[in-house]
Amino acid sequence: MKNRQQEAEETLWNALKGKQLGVAFERGRKFGKYRLFYSATVRLAFDVWDETEPPRPDTDIFAADDKAHILAKQGIRYFAVSAGDVLDNADEVVLRIIDRMNG
Numbered sequence: 001m002k003n004r005q006q007e008a009e010e011t012l013w014n015a016l017k018g019k020q021l022g023v024a025f026e027r028g029r030k031f032g033k034y035r036l037f038y039s040a041t042v043r044l045a046f047d048v049w050d051e052t053e054p055p056r057p058d059t060d061i062f063a064a065d066d067k068a069h070i071l072a073k074q075g076i077r078y079f080a081v082s083a084g085d086v087l088d089n090a091d092e093v094v095l096r097i098i099d100r101m102n103g
């Protein structure tokens with residue numbers, strides 16, 4: 001059985017793969033100890049965290065500052081989205097991604 005985070009990641013991947021937003025995204029691109037969604041074209045990375053799970057310092061929102069710092073050194077913008085937001089309204093999350101791509 002899939003957990004919420006896996007289900008949300010698959011939902012987002014279905015909206016991103018194949019340049020559906022006009023740029024290529026990678027799923028699971030490794031940056032240090034983190035695996036993120038990433039587009040080299042727009043230098044944007046993000047991940048999905050499950051707000052219903054207990055905190056895990058290396059993989060969830062509590063590590064967001066560390067991820068942002070690591071990526072900023074490489075000129076990459078980073079943000080996190082919650083699994084709940086993706087599962088409740090994936091279209092809205094995709095619009096937020098597009099907004100980040102353009103800004």
